[in-house]
Each structure stands twice: as C-alpha cells, then as structure tokens.
Amino acid sequence: MNRHIKFVLLTTFILSFFSINISAQLKTGDLVDGIAVVVGDEIILESDIEDQANFAKQQGAQVADKCEFVESIISNKLLIYEAKRDTLIENRSQAIKEQANQKYTQILGQFPDEKTMLTTYKFRTSYEMKNAIEKIDTDNYYGQMKFQRITDKADVTPNEVTDFFNMYKFQLPEVKDEVSLSQITMYPKLTDDHKNEIIARLNKIKKDIEGGESFESQARIYSDDPGSASNGGLYTNIARGKMVKPFEAAALNLQEGELSEPVESEFGYHLIQLVKKSGRMYDARHILLKAEPNADEIATARKELDSIRTLIMEGKLTFKEAAYRFSDDKQTKFNAGIVTSQDGSDRIEKLNLPPTLSYQIAGLNKGDITDVFQDTERDRKVVSIIKVDDVIAAHQLDINTDYDRIKQMALNKKKNEMVEQWVKERLPNVFISINDRYKTCTFKTDWRKTTASN
Template sequence: MFKKGILAALILISAAGASAQRRQVMLDKVVAVVGGSSILYSEVDEYARQLVEQRRQEGYTSDRDPMNEALEGLMTQKLLYNQAQIDSVEIDQGGILTSVENQVQQMVDLEGSISKLEAKHHMPIFTLREILRQRYEEQAYASRMQEEVINKVSVIPGEVERFYKSIPKDSLPLIADQYVYAQITKFPKSMKEAKQRTRERLLDMRERVITGKARFESLARMYSQDGTAIRGGEMDPTPLSGLDEAFGRALEGLKPGQISEVVESQFGFHIIQLLDKRGQLYHFRHILLHPVFTSDELSETLTQLDSIADLIHKDSITFEKAALLYSDDASSKMNGGLVSNHEVLERYMPDAKMTVTKFLKEDFGHFNRLPDYNALIQLEPGEVSGAFLTEDMLSNQMGKIVKLVEVIPAHTASLNEDYLRLEEMALHDKQERAFREWLSKKIDGMYVYIDPEFRDGEFENKHWVK
C-alpha cells in the first residue's frame, strides 16, 4: 500500500514537472481558433488542471482526457463570445470591474503586497488587471449569449408530464426535506430615529466633499454599503428607466459635478454625484447607507417579539392573528404569516409563473434567509421560535419569530406533489437540447481551426472537427 502511494505521488510530480517545462516551451502556441479568437496551449493546460482539481474535490472520475475537455469548453466560450459581438449583446461592465478589483485584492492579500504579486506574475499590476478584465469580459459575453439562447425556451404542462414519464421509476429524482413556515417580523420602533441618523451621516459626507475635505470616491470606498463601493461608488452609464424612481428623479436634476441632497430609495439612503450625461445615459457615483440601530433598540424589538410569542404559546392569540396584527411584512401578514417566494419573484423575477411556499435547505441560502433555517431546524411542526435578529432582502436589520408549519419528508418526485420542481428539470433538459442544436449550427457557420495535435481528440460535439 505504501509503495503504491509513493509511486502514484512520484508519477504525479513528474507529470507536473514535465507539464511545467512544456508550458514554458509552448506558452504562445495557438492550438485552436474560433471566429476571431485564438486559444493558447497554456490556457488549455491551465483549464485542464482546474477540471482535474474539480473532479478530485467533487469525488468523481472521468475517462475523458481533461485537455480535450478543456479545449472544447474554451472553444465553446470563444464561439459564444464571437456570436455575442455579432449580435451586439450588452453586458454589465460595472460588474466586471467590480469582479476584477475583488480578485486583484484577494491576490494581493494572499501574496502580502502588490510588489510581491507583481514579482510572482512577472508583470505590473495594471497589466494583470487588464488580463483579468479581458477574461471576465469574455466570460460575461459568453454567459449572456448563452442566456439569450436558452431564455427563449419554455415548457408547457404536457411536456412536463412527458418528461416525467420518460424517467425510469428507479431513476426518479429524490426531493429532499422541504419546509413550510410562517413568520412575524418587526423593525425597531426607532426606525424614524435610525433613518434620521443615516440622513445626518450622509449630509456630513456631502458637506465634506463640497468643502474639499474629502473625495466622494474615497468616502464611497470606506462607507458605502453598495457593491459599487470598491469602485468609489461609480456606476456604468445607465438610463433613468433602469433606476429606482426616487433615485432617478434626484439624478435627473443634477448637473455634472453636482452632489444631490440625501435621497431615500427602496434600497436605502443615498447621496449621488453626476459625472456625465450622454443622451439618455447618466454616468454617476453614489454612496448607499442602510439605517443602523443601537443594541438597545434591537433588544427592545426582540423583547416585543418574545412577548408576542409568549401570547401564542399561552393560546391567547393564534400565530395567524398575531401576524395580521403585528407583522411588518406586507407580503405575508395577510396570509397568516405564511412565507413564500412572492417578494423575490416580484422584485427579481417578474416573469416567473408561480409562487411557492415549500423551501429546500439550499433555498434558505438566498436573500438573507439562513437565520430562518437555523431557527426552524430547532422546532417541531406547530412550534414557534424565540425572537432572533436577521435582515430583510435589502439588508435592513429586523427581528423575527417563525412557526414551523410542516416538514415534507424526503421522497421520490411525483407529478402531483412536485410539479414545480419537475417543471424546472424539464425546462433545463429542453434548454440543454436547444443549446446543443444552436451550437452545432453556429459551429458550422463559423471559422474553426484545431491544431493537428488535438484534432483526433474526443469532442462531445462532432461538428468541431471539419
């Protein structure tokens, strides 16, 4: 056993060493071209190593050569990128810059300093940033192009039923435990005071910028609670129609260089600086703050919720009636506090078809609901939790109590009980088939060159080798 382990390790080390030497020799060798984009041997090698590591971490093996799998994946990305350019697909450039800055900062933190990072990669940091920007941009265009293709696909009930019946009974998916629950939420009574404190903080920042004591972008980096903080609060040029109504009205009234008064939007409180306006596009910076409460204010809220829970435990009031009378959550209080994905759909997925009230464990990882799960797993059906602190979808602090209504045990999927889950699976299956068909047609119509060294490799899509 020990000899076998050592031998395997030696083979691995030798292969890594040979691969490293080969990469040095073949660093700039082009092994494939798709449209106007070339693929280097070093890119394929790097991606193949990532695939091998991914397989190891996920505990599965594959008979497929990782180099060929990596090459096909990169060729697919290049084709999507080129087609996105042809179709004039738009992407969020601001999100790309944020991702680049986040990764650069992680790399700097890992190495200990910018100079050490530059020494390791043998290039100045601005060159590294540009390489990362190009990678993220290409990936963003490719992802957006793929979305353009698959988002046109839909399924009807008959297709869902046929998909379900096509699955062998012993291969039907297992649906994990699902939770049905209700909630009562309370924001601190001092919300008015907290909002005023937030306004005063922003007014102070505004004054510091106007008087030249601070730079807007520096304050944004230090204090803004928006994802744009890392870029000094700067947003890509955006039409007013893509902004919160109150935010847009304030922005529309500014001249370049001007800073707005404090604006309250659905996301919190802002000050905005207009940088430039070109046609209907507004280029601006902003600082976002959420109301923050003192520990005493939060404790008072929890005490109030615990009092409500105590009344429910004593049968002085039902949970449903308490939700109607006391809950601050408008989307659930009229339905006995029953939690659904209604608010998520309304805000982020307006075209979604149906509201669900059954949540898998992984569903709680979205939109600040993990504290709900941690409370629910301590309960039996019908029990009510103690009060706990959490945040709403917009990261505003609040208190909450929850009632576990039902736990639907893990079971084999059935058409009647799990239609929405099966609909999602049927849609995914149809989207995959539609994308493969689209990809084959685009490969046939686009210039593709593959180095002879790789032409005899295994490709899932046989259209690559012409």
C-alpha cells in the same frame, strides 16, 4: 436570510460555472498560451481556458473531464458568435464591464488584501482578473440570450413529463430532507434623533467637499458601500431603473457636478454627486452611511413583532395576513410570506439552510412558529419569525409528489436537445478550428468533420 438557495435539477449548455481543474492536467512543457479554438471570429486562447477554470474553481465548481469542458466552451462560443450577430440581442458591453468591476470589488472584500486574492485566483494583476471576469460575464450573457432565443417556445405536455419520468425514474436524484417555510421580517426603525445624527454627519461631509475636499477621498474614508467606496463612490453607465428610486430621482434632478442633500433609501442615507448624464445612462458618485439600528431600536422591533406573533398564535390573525400587513421583505410579503429557493420551489433542503435559520427551526414540526429572533439580511439587521409550513422526509423523486420538479427537468432536457439540433444545423456555415492539442479528445459532436468556411 438567504432565500435564493440553489437547487440544480439539470445542467444546460450555458457555462454559468465551469467545472474543471485544467492546471492539474497540464504537463510540464505544455503551452501556457496560444490559440486553442476559433469559432467564426471568436477566438479562445489557452490562457482564457486557464483563467476561466481557475476563476470557476474558486467559485466552487466541481472538477470534470478536460475534453468535456473544452467542448462545452466550443458549444457556448458558437452560441456567443451567433448571438453577437443577432440584431434582436442587446449589446450590453459597457454595463457588463461595470458589473465586472463591481464583482471584482465584492470578491476583494472576502480577502484580507488584494495580493492574497490574486494569488488565490492565480492572476498576476488586477487588470488580468477584471478582464477575465468581464470575458466570462460577456460570454455568459450572450450565450444565455441566444439559448433563450432558441428555446423560447419550448414546452412539455403532461404526457411528455410522464414519458420522461418513466424513462429516467431510476436515474433521478434522491431528494434530501426538506422544509417549506414562511417568514415575517421587520427592519428595526431608527428614532428621529438617530436619523438626525446620520444626516448631520452627511451634511458635515458635504460641507467639507464644498470646502475643497475631493468627493473621491471622502467616499473612500466614510462610505459604507463596499461596491463603490474603493472607487471613490463612482458608478458608471447606470441605466435608468437600475438604482433604487430615491437614489435615481435625486441623482437625475442634479446638474453635472452638483451635490444632493442627504437622501434616504432602504440602504441608508446617501450624499450623491451627478458626474455625467447622457440619454438613458448616467454616472454618479455617492457616499452611503448605513442606517444601522442600535440595541434599543432592535429591542423595540422585537417587541412589536412578538405582539404580532401572539395575535397569530391566538388565531386573531393568520400568518398570511400578518406577512402582508407587517413584513418589510418585499420578496415574500405579497406571497403569504412563503420562502422560495432559486428555482422558484417552496421546498428547501435542510442542509442548504443558513445556519441561523437551521438553528431556529431545529426540533419544530409542521405548523410551529419560531420565537422572534435577530438576523442579518443583505447586510441589514432584521428581526424575524418563521413558520414551518411542511416537513418533507428524504425520498426518491416521484411524479405524484414532485411533478413540478420533474416537469422542469423534462423541459430542460428538451431545451438542450433543441440547442444540440440548432448547433448541428449551424455547423456547416461556421468556421471552426481546434488546435491539435485536443486531437485525442472524443467530442460528442464531430467539430472537425463539420468544419466549413464562413
């Protein structure tokens, strides 16, 4: 079940997703590359804008005005330029490059083949697409970090929230039908015989590698990890603390080139080879065999959770107590089982619920609990029960019932204003050049008049 359901209250300067279809606005004969904008020593190419727009469109971005899009890039580039000069912001270039490769692999998994993916995203080669992803992720990282540095001390008082509501209440969006939910989720446990079977398979793979087979080829054939299998099981520049504890402990106890024994984690069983270790970073290969429960193991888990549900229905155990004692979901078990959206709210739009969850709670009222049902969560088979904590009918945002949301919107507005002011103060000290191709654009900020030598 996807608990991270997006609910955007107010956009910011940061370009997490770009929103334009530039290709539809370019006329025959227009340049397809060349320098579009220079901000300090940061260069924005026409091809960068095109690549980012194509990539964003495939990620579900909405079409917006071309000039607004370009201006948002300029604003973000100014943040990026200053962020790279800020010694308090960590340089994460290597980690971002590795993440871009992983993201490329994940996107590829959504298509039947690489050619189809590249055609859909309008890239000629895998190198071009990986490079575009890396550029976008790098810009997002530095832009977000500088945005956070500028707005770190931002806050709003109750009076400011009230003033914001009174000023914008007729423009605030209507909240669609929502629910508040709690869950108990259990991972079916494998029998000892099933575990031993998986371990035996890994040991056979290990023996073949020790006998001369390459780790890379065995990973491509056998590994169930979509993020690394096609790359021979390799993860590079892994920072300590990034991987799950059993994986990291085993990897860092190896000598370079050494193979581990089968290692169990929440994802399954791993065969690990340490490739390189340097300071707090290391490279490692692994082969993952998922611990996929069979029908009998799922049935056992369903029976156990159904017994827990009965205790709750009979009043012998509260849902909160049961979630803490029995749920395997770390994100909700310590929070009374409460399911939250991406913005941290415990209210979730019904239209944004995953199909399985929407089906399970259909027709239920406040206080009702679903029967035990099977689901898939983060590629793992689980059994769950859901309690409907509240049902909220569609309504216009109101300060009496939606104070926290309105407060966040007021805070976002204040942060945007802080960044706008910061941009105006920095402009006289930063060289900015915009190609005449955009001379007909009416920007919110007069970038040309404020242009100065660096």
